[in-house]
Amino acid sequence: MQPFNIYYINYDKAFEISMLIDNRLQETQSITKGHDVSIHGEASADTEKLSAIPLLEKIIPKASMALNAEGNKVKNVVDNFKMVSTKSTVLKTIYEKSIETRKLTDSKVGALIKIRNTNLRINNAADILATKGLLSGILNSVPVEGTNGVDFTRFGEVFLKDSAYIFTGAFGKEQIAFKIPMKLESEMESQYSISDLEIGPMTVIGIYRGQYDAGDLDKKINRLRDLQNMSESQSNSSLIESDSDEDATTSSCLGLKTHFIDVIAVIQELMIR
Structure with a gap:
């Protein structure tokens, strides 16, 4: 069994899939x-x-x-021996059952796969900064005509439920994309930050969802841009700048295909002697 270090895990999803594979959790072991x-x-x-x-x-x-x-x-x-159930032991079953992918175009939709040695980057960093600024309460201190008594921070939390970090990564000549739900705290494991996923090659474990046009996929999963545009609508110049950025992003994605992964975990595999 290859040892690994967990950076991110959707524990609820991992637990359910692990129980589908084997719903027995060993409590003790005698030798x-x-x-x-x-x-x-x-x-x-x-x-x-x-x-x-x-x-x-x-x-x-x-x-x-x-x-x-x-x-x-x-x-x-x-x-x-007392068997301790941790997130790693739950993920271990999924790691062993997942199929190591060599070429994503050969994968079937719904396949449980792992993608090794892919370098990731956050694809919507600007949207995240704008959203976190909104949620920090900064707009509550800015007087806006006709909005007396409106709690923008609480209003922004409604949008936060559907907001996510959008990651892309190169896998050979192919590109992958996945999203990690955005939370106010405890987004990552072991006190890692979301930006740590951009440092070094990672292994992505998840469910293959198929190949899509990158621009169309971004519109479907990037709800942060709607929230960003709402916060910037207080200034016409900011709105125009946002529209320009969106058009540039869409244009750059035209014709580009990406494979979407319903991510279960992002890990770094360890070399232990």
């Missing part, structure tokens, strides 16, 4: 060690011939004896 030794032997000593030698006759008396020995030795040792 019995033992050995059985049996000894059989005969021994005899006859000093009659030695008595014919001068001087030895007086020292060594005539004697004859026979020895029969038989023994049985059994030793049993029982080692008890």
